[in-house]
Amino acid sequence: MAKLAVLGGKPVAEGGLKTPPWPMVDKSDIKTVEEALKGRRWCRIYPGSWAERFEHEYAKWTGAKYALAVSNGTVTLELSLKAGGVRIGDEVIVPAVTFIATASAVSEVGAIPVFADCDPDTAQISPRSIEESITKRTKAIIVVHYGGYPVDLDSIRSIARKHRLLLVEDCAHAHGTRWRGKHAGTIGDFGSFSFQESKSLASGEGGAVITNNRKLFEEASIIHNIGRVVGKPGYGHFILSSNYRLSEIQAALLLSQIKRLKYQTDYKHRMGEFLAKELSKIGGAEPLPRDSRITKRGYYFFIIKYDPKHFGGAHRDKFLRALNAEGIPAGAAYGVPLYKNYAFRRSQIAKVLPPRIIGKLPDYEKLRLPAAEDFCANRQVTISHCLLLSKRPKVQKIIDAVAKIKENSAELAKI
Numbered sequence: 399m400a401k402l403a404v405l406g407g408k409p410v411a412e413g414g415l416k417t418p419p420w421p422m423v424d425k426s427d428i429k430t431v432e433e434a435l436k437g438r439r440w441c442r443i444y445p446g447s448w449a450e451r452f453e454h455e456y457a458k459w460t461g462a463k464y465a466l467a468v469s470n471g472t473v474t475l476e477l478s479l480k481a482g483g484v485r486i487g488d489e490v491i492v493p494a495v496t497f498i499a500t501a502s503a504v505s506e507v508g509a510i511p512v513f514a515d516c517d518p519d520t521a522q523i524s525p526r527s528i529e530e531s532i533t534k535r536t537k538a539i540i541v542v543h544y545g546g547y548p549v550d551l552d553s554i555r556s557i558a559r560k561h562r563l564l565l566v567e568d569c570a571h572a573h574g575t576r577w578r579g580k581h582a583g584t585i586g587d588f589g590s591f592s593f594q595e596s597k598s599l600a601s602g603e604g605g606a607v608i609t610n611n612r613k614l615f616e617e618a619s620i621i622h623n624i625g626r627v628v629g630k631p632g633y634g635h636f637i638l639s640s641n642y643r644l645s646e647i648q649a650a651l652l653l654s655q656i657k658r659l660k661y662q663t664d665y666k667h668r669m670g671e672f673l674a675k676e677l678s679k680i681g682g683a684e685p686l687p688r689d690s691r692i693t694k695r696g697y698y699f700f701i702i703k704y705d706p707k708h709f710g711g712a713h714r715d716k717f718l719r720a721l722n723a724e725g726i727p728a729g730a731a732y733g734v735p736l737y738k739n740y741a742f743r744r745s746q747i748a749k750v751l752p753p754r755i756i757g758k759l760p761d762y763e764k765l766r767l768p769a770a771e772d773f774c775a776n777r778q779v780t781i782s783h784c785l786l787l788s789k790r791p792k793v794q795k796i797i798d799a800v801a802k803i804k805e806n807s808a809e810l811a812k813i
């Protein structure tokens with residue numbers, strides 16, 4: 399039996415498994431950006447912009463009727479909430495397992511984030527917990543397709559409809575994800591995307607909202623352009639708002655980058671299926687469940703659910719240490735459920751919300767959501783989407799490393 403690398407043995411991936419460089423850049427990206435630079439129109443307020451062209455391509459790719467390019471995947475959420483009518487003091491249900499922007503966007507519009515627990519099987523926000531969290535002040539639900547694995551959109555959409563709530567899909571992780579053939583973000587009222595540099599479609603900073611609702615699109619469009627109609631520069635402003643516009647340089651880069659998205663999505667989907675199938679054979683380091691409603695799995699990260707029972711009772715952190723020592727770059731994503739962040743201490747949140755709201759806030763410091771806490775502290779292991787862009791022998795190394803650690807379970811418990 400090969401000795402574990404963490405105990406001085408030879409690693410499965412000697413020198414560490416290198417992911418393909420990300421973001422990817424080639425001559426055509428440089429040429430397109432150069433063209434945008436030389437055009438000397440770097441702001442989208444004029445008709446015929448690069449942003450408009452990108453919006454057209456992005457709507458086509460997702461199948462949404464409308465797409466609006468904006469400056470990042472945080473303000474996309476704020477914009478969705480504002481355009482969807484969320485106002486100061488409203489409650490917005492959000493998942494506990496996500497990046498902080500999902501909740502900070504809520505407080506940025508003066509509303510109250512209310513955390514729902516996750517489903518222990520899928521690690522995604524639980525429809526039951528959403529329903530239990532609804533009060534008469536609830537105005538919206540933001541779901542996150544965490545890691546790119548979709549939430550149960552059938553159940554959540556019917557909850558949103560039943561209670562007349564705005565449904566925003568935070569798709570920052572879900573480029574390419576399809577539910578019953580429909581792209582993530584096209585089933586709720588708004589889909590919100592991030593193009594920050596680590597994302598599956600990247601322009602350094604950037605984002606987009608998509609929707610099939612013309613009224614919502616028009617509202618979002620005018621809010622994002624400091625109250626002006628897009629394509630009509632000048633000083634006619636119809637609403638007081640801010641500037642969420644994407645720069646033309648980034649729009650040009652996105653127009654070039656999007657050409658790779660279909661191929662990369664399909665390739666990652668295939669590699670993800672291969673990895674999932676092989677991991678299931680080992681046991682104890684399980685992929686998220688296969689579900690025939692997920693017709694394409696986009697990835698921000700591949701999620702493994704670790705079960706210590708299969709590894710001699712060793713804690714997830716020991717497994718992660720052993721996996722890293724075998725040369726596999728894996729982690730535990732955001733670490734803790736969001737509400738455990740310092741930002742949710744009453745003293746901190748009081749600094750950002752209007753005083754009359756503070757008394758209505760949930761006691762985040764006392765909140766306990768058992769499935770989210772267990773998932774974050776004991777189970778989740780995440781692998782970057784970039785690794786799924788590797789050739790199959792590299793992906794095989796992940797499988798070999800997990801199998802090796804399992805064979806050495808007795809040793810693992812002692813490290």
Ligand SMILES: Cc1ncc(COP(=O)(O)O)c(C=O)c1O
Pocket residue numbers: 470471472473496497499500542568570571592593594603604605
């Ligand atoms: C789930 C989720 N939502 C929103 C965002 C915010 O995106 P951005 O960094 O583009 O503001 C991120 C960023 O990582 C994210 O992971």
